[in-house]
Amino acid sequence: MKILLEDTIPFGTDYLNSVGEVETYAWQSLVPEMLRDVDILALRSTTKVTPELLISASKLKFVTTATAGINHLDKTHLDSVGIMHSSAAGCNAVAVAEYVLSALLHAQKAQKLDLYNATVGIVGAGNVGTALSRILTAVGIEHCLYDPPLQQALAGTGKTKHNGQSFVDLAQIAQCDVISLHVPFIKGGDYPTYQMIDKTFLEGLTSNQLLINACRGEVIDEAALLSVLQGEKSPTVVLDVFDNEPAINTALFDYVWFVTPHIAGHSVEGKVRGTQMIYEQICEVVGTAPNKALSDFLEKTNPIKAALNSPEATRLSVDDLIAVFHNVYDVAIDDEITRNAFALTSGHDETPDAHIANTFSALRKQYRVRRECSAYALHLPQNTSKQIQNTFTELGFQVSLV
Numbered sequence: 001m002k003i004l005l006e007d008t009i010p011f012g013t014d015y016l017n018s019v020g021e022v023e024t025y026a027w028q029s030l031v032p033e034m035l036r037d038v039d040i041l042a043l044r045s046t047t048k049v050t051p052e053l054l055i056s057a058s059k060l061k062f063v064t065t066a067t068a069g070i071n072h073l074d075k076t077h078l079d080s081v082g083i084m085h086s087s088a089a090g091c092n093a094v095a096v097a098e099y100v101l102s103a104l105l106h107a108q109k110a111q112k113l114d115l116y117n118a119t120v121g122i123v124g125a126g127n128v129g130t131a132l133s134r135i136l137t138a139v140g141i142e143h144c145l146y147d148p149p150l151q152q153a154l155a156g157t158g159k160t161k162h163n164g165q166s167f168v169d170l171a172q173i174a175q176c177d178v179i180s181l182h183v184p185f186i187k188g189g190d191y192p193t194y195q196m197i198d199k200t201f202l203e204g205l206t207s208n209q210l211l212i213n214a215c216r217g218e219v220i221d222e223a224a225l226l227s228v229l230q231g232e233k234s235p236t237v238v239l240d241v242f243d244n245e246p247a248i249n250t251a252l253f254d255y256v257w258f259v260t261p262h263i264a265g266h267s268v269e270g271k272v273r274g275t276q277m278i279y280e281q282i283c284e285v286v287g288t289a290p291n292k293a294l295s296d297f298l299e300k301t302n303p304i305k306a307a308l309n310s311p312e313a314t315r316l317s318v319d320d321l322i323a324v325f326h327n328v329y330d331v332a333i334d335d336e337i338t339r340n341a342f343a344l345t346s347g348h349d350e351t352p353d354a355h356i357a358n359t360f361s362a363l364r365k366q367y368r369v370r371r372e373c374s375a376y377a378l379h380l381p382q383n384t385s386k387q388i389q390n391t392f393t394e395l396g397f398q399v400s401l402v
């Protein structure tokens, strides 16, 4: 069984070399001829699986992506030619939720938000939306959900809430202090998401609101966003994703608070979990039992020793949360790296458009090592209250008192 893997899949060969004859291809080098004798193809989101790519793939029986998003797979075509397909649903949900938490903590620090009195509107309550809801519940931040397909599916089973949270409509989401987008990019059908955050929605926002997009750029009408951002009552905006990646519109950078190059889900855990998931799927297709685990591939981290200002309080203070959590992930670091990379305009011989696309892609490919809360042992003072210990445990830390 020949398995062709994109070289962006961490530990792909280590996971799969006992399952079949593994070959890798360099990122962005895949052409139809390379698929002539391939049975299984595994890739990530920047490789588009189109009818043209598959023209010679007569043996191909399974395509899988080590990512949550699947809009790069032409599912209609795969179904029509009988090629099975799958994805790593939920692999990086926690990473994205941690990205959003970091943005919220910065908003509190910058006095853009009173976090413990704010409401977060989560658009899309799937794996990422649910992971974010869990984090917000752990920290005690009010939130609500907008997800008509899920709401309808749950209504069929007599449920009106998801994860204990209520559903609202899009008009109510538009009133929230924070709006965080976590839907797939879907064109057409009953619940399209293409530009669902449209001109009218954007023009209704005020300077007291924070809009975060870490799902897909196409979900926002980006031209309308730029025009609103250039206006008087522009909301604060955090963008991890853009229209037309990697050839993005960098004019947005001057108006957006934090910009990052589509890395919200790029924790080590998020990526390796993706590999673990596609490994298990491929084992099933091949008919072999998986015998490798995530823990075989994840290295240990150094512990974090937290000196809390108010360890005995019954509620974790935002300052103490910031002091601990920004050891794990700080979106401002990625914003700075991104802006610095795009600021280097000389020393290359590319056209401006090619320079933007290459810079965006390079930032993603060379992304730093970033771990999730679950990778860290957190040492708290002996007098830390049970409530604060629980909050950190629910955030994923391995908590102990020292």
Ligand SMILES: NC(=O)c1ccc[n+]([C@@H]2O[C@H](COP(=O)([O-])OP(=O)(O)OC[C@H]3O[C@@H](n4cnc5c(N)ncnc54)[C@H](O)[C@@H]3O)[C@@H](O)[C@H]2O)c1
Residues within 6 Å of the ligand: 068, 069, 070, 089, 090, 092, 093, 096, 123, 124, 125, 126, 127, 128, 129, 146, 147, 148, 149, 150, 182, 183, 184, 185, 186, 191, 192, 193, 196, 214, 215, 216, 240, 241, 262, 263, 264, 265, 266
């Ligand atoms: N920036 C990143 O690094 C990153 C990482 C992971 C995922 N993503 C993106 O985020 C998306 C969501 O990820 P996920 O893992 O939660 O996916 P998911 O499939 O688990 O959840 C998506 C949710 O959106 C809901 N939904 C679909 N259409 C909707 C609509 N019109 N209005 C409201 N809700 C709708 C679905 O019912 C579902 O509950 C992915 O498809 C991917 O494009 C980005």
Ligand SMILES: O=C(O)[C@H](O)[C@H](O)COP(=O)(O)O
Residues within 6 Å of the ligand: 044, 045, 046, 066, 067, 068, 069, 070, 092, 262, 263, 264, 265, 266
């Ligand atoms: O859909 C996803 O899982 C995310 O957008 C993910 O970050 C994509 O990562 P990529 O394949 O582009 O490295």
